[in-house]
Amino acid sequence: MSTKTVSLIGVPTDIGAGHRGASMGPEALRVANLFARLQRCGLKVVDRGNLHGPLNPWQPPADGYRHLDEVVAWNTAVYTAVHEELQAGYLPIMLGGDHCLAIGSISAVARHCEDQGKKLRVLWLDAHTDFNTALATPSGNIHGMPVACLCGNGPDALTHLGGTKPATKPDVFRQIGIRSVDAAEKKLVREASVGVYDMRHIDEVGMKRTMEEALDDIDDNTHLHVSFDVDFLDPSIAPGVGTTVRGGPNYREAQLCMEMIADTGRLASLDIVELNPAYDKRNQTAKLAVDLVESLFGKSTLIR
Ligand SMILES: [Mn+2]
Secondary structure, eight states: OOOOEEEEEEEOOOTTOSSSOGGGHHHHHHHTTHHHHHHHTTOEEEEEEEOOOOOOOOOOOBTTBSSHHHHHHHHHHHHHHHHHHHHTTOEEEEEESOTTHHHHHHHHHHHHHHHHTOEEEEEEEOSBOOOOOTTTOSSOOGGGOHHHHHTTOSOHHHHTTTSSSSSSOGGGEEEEEEOBOOHHHHHHHHHHTOEEEEHHHHHHHHHHHHHHHHTTTOOTTEEEEEEEEGGGSOTTTOOOBSSOOSSOOOHHHHHHHHHHHHHHTOEEEEEEEOBOGGGOSTTHHHHHHHHHHHHHTTOOSSOO
């Protein structure tokens, strides 16, 4: 097998978030040595630098959405960049940036899978289901809506990025670590039958069985996309996010999760999102995210 090439794409935006600061995430990940750590995993790494888009105007929502035009502009750039990397045979890694960027990245991944006849599986590591809509959202923040948009439930400008709507379907998603879902959103998640492995499930059966279930029926033809929202992690180990929720996976559980994904050998694209250096302490959350990404690419913390 030839050496895999991963390409880092900085997406310095907090346009979809309710707190400012995730726009500093890409640089914090670079400062935490992501490039060299990936090289150490035996990968070829290229850093494409940062994408560009509009600044955050910090406006209230209009018709249920905050900053919709700006979110569309950022995601159009993300879509184009990710699609190019995939076509070139590279494994794109989004350095976010808030979670709205997953609309662009996963739309591109879904398009690519469609064109290549690949089966798509998305592992959504997050405290939140991100399945809000303009009607259901309490805030209008679009970082709480990417899964809904990807499933065709959102404004046209975001649901059509890849040319066809919906970009993908709820049954490609496996959401892990969920522990905060808005009241109206809960109903939507249930109706859509998104695969949800919430913290209660992880508590009851453990991370090992949870991941076995979430990775079930992945085969050689599967494109595995991981959308890693750093708020997935317990805030005691990962304070550097805008929307901390207590009761997330601890260090070892998170490592096991990543290691089991690595074991499939099918990881083909990745988002690292919602890292917010304005809330971090001495870049510890960025460093932790980089540790976990190393595990995702096959570094085992145990001697095997
Ligand atoms: Mn999220």
